[in-house]
Amino acid sequence: MKLPDKSCVMLDARAKIKDGNTVMIGGFGVPGTPMALIHALVAHGARNLTLVKNDANEPGMGVDHLLRSGQVARLITTHLGLKSHAIGLMNAGAIEVEFNPQGILAERIRAGGAGLGGILSDVGIGTELGDGKAVVDVAGKSYLVEAALRADVALIHADRADTFGNLAYVATARNFNPLMAMAADCVIAEVEQILPLGGLAPNDILTAGVFVDHVTELGALSEEYAVVRR
Numbered sequence: 001m002k003l004p005d006k007s008c009v010m011l012d013a014r015a016k017i018k019d020g021n022t023v024m025i026g027g028f029g030v031p032g033t034p035m036a037l038i039h040a041l042v043a044h045g046a047r048n049l050t051l052v053k054n055d056a057n058e059p060g061m062g063v064d065h066l067l068r069s070g071q072v073a074r075l076i077t078t079h080l081g082l083k084s085h086a087i088g089l090m091n092a093g094a095i096e097v098e099f100n101p102q103g104i105l106a107e108r109i110r111a112g113g114a115g116l117g118g119i120l121s122d123v124g125i126g127t128e129l130g131d132g133k134a135v136v137d138v139a140g141k142s143y144l145v146e147a148a149l150r151a152d153v154a155l156i157h158a159d160r161a162d163t164f165g166n167l168a169y170v171a172t173a174r175n176f177n178p179l180m181a182m183a184a185d186c187v188i189a190e191v192e193q194i195l196p197l198g199g200l201a202p203n204d205i206l207t208a209g210v211f212v213d214h215v216t217e218l219g220a221l222s223e224e225y226a227v228v229r230r
Contacts, residue, residue, distance in 0.1 A: 016186050016214075017041060017153050022050040024109070024149075024180040025063065026156040029055060029082075032173035033062045034157040034190045035224040037216075041155070042069050050074040052151060054105065054176055056083035061224045067095070076149070078102040099129065104146055106179060111148035113182025118147045154184035158207070161191040161217075162200050165209030174206060181207040188214045192221070 017023060023041070027033025042065050049072050056077060057063045066072050067086055074096040080086045090097045100108065107119050120143035124130040134145040156177040158167040167189055169177060181187050189207075194217045 015044070016188065017044060017046045017049075019046050020048045021046065021152040022052065022150075024052040024151040024154040024156075024176075024184055026154070026173075026175065026177035026180050027054065027057075027062065028172060028175035029057070030061070030225070031171065032157050032169070032175050032177050033057065034155045035062060035222060036218055037155040037157075037188060037190050038062055038065055042066060042071070045069075045071070047071050048073045050076065052076045052105075052109070052149060052180075054078050054102065056080050056086040058082050059085060074098070076100065076105070078105050101129070105149075106176065108146050108149040109176065109179045109183045112150040113179060116148050118145050120144070121146055149183060151180070151184040153186045153188065154180040156181055156187065156189050156207075158189050158191045160193045160195055160200060160204075161189060161212075161215045162195045162197050162209070164197055165189070165212030165215050166200055166205045167191065167207035167209075167212060168200050168204040169206055178206045181211045186214075187212045188216070190216050190218055192218050 025034065025038065051063065051066065051072055053063055054077065056067065056075065064083065064085060067089060072095055076098045078100055089095045101123050104121055104123055111119050120136065120138065122141065122143055125142060125144055130144050135142050136145060157173060158177065159170040159173065160168045189212055194215060
């Protein structure tokens with residue numbers, strides 16, 4: 001049986017994103033951030049978005065483009081320390097920001113991909129991070145209930161894909177991307193190279209193609225990717 005070819009143009013992929021959607025965006029700083037897909041989302045113009053992203057990137061790259069275009073209503077993240085513009089938007093009430101410890105954010109996404117309702121953690125009890133969250137006792141110890149995170153769409157970056165959508169990552173791009181690929185209803189991946197089926201060694205595949213809906217192949221990498229050029 002011939003397996004389906006999941007390659008597509010960005011125009012078709014970005015049309016999956018609607019106003020008001022929750023969008024997960026992979027990456028840890030620059031590595032693993034799908035810069036080209038972010039530009040495609042800016043051009044698409046979907047608004048009132050909730051973004052789930054480890055960080056807001058630096059000025060002039062990545063998520064900063066979506067913030068400056070006014071498309072983001074809410075940002076679920078771990079920090080804004082490198083992004084003064086995002087801090088200004090938050091302080092002005094222009095966007096809502098939900099902070100998570102980095103490990104908690106990763107675990108909430110993992111739980112969403114695994115079909116769990118949430119996780120238990122003692123991180124943040126008695127602080128603002130715990131405000132409004134349920135507390136349960138297990139074996140005499142108190143835990144916050146951290147709800148699982150899922151998204152309508154995940155935008156991720158991988159190094160290589162095959163025509164079935166199996167993905168391989170390089171170095172620190174193996175961050176939030178594999179988790180997010182399991183926690184969204186629609187997964188759109190940009191890759192540096194698409195190989196024939198069988199072109200990826202089985203041990204190199206970290207995201208199975210069954211989780212991936214669309215793959216688009218990048219041409220030459222833009223300057224935003226400069227820090228991860230190899």
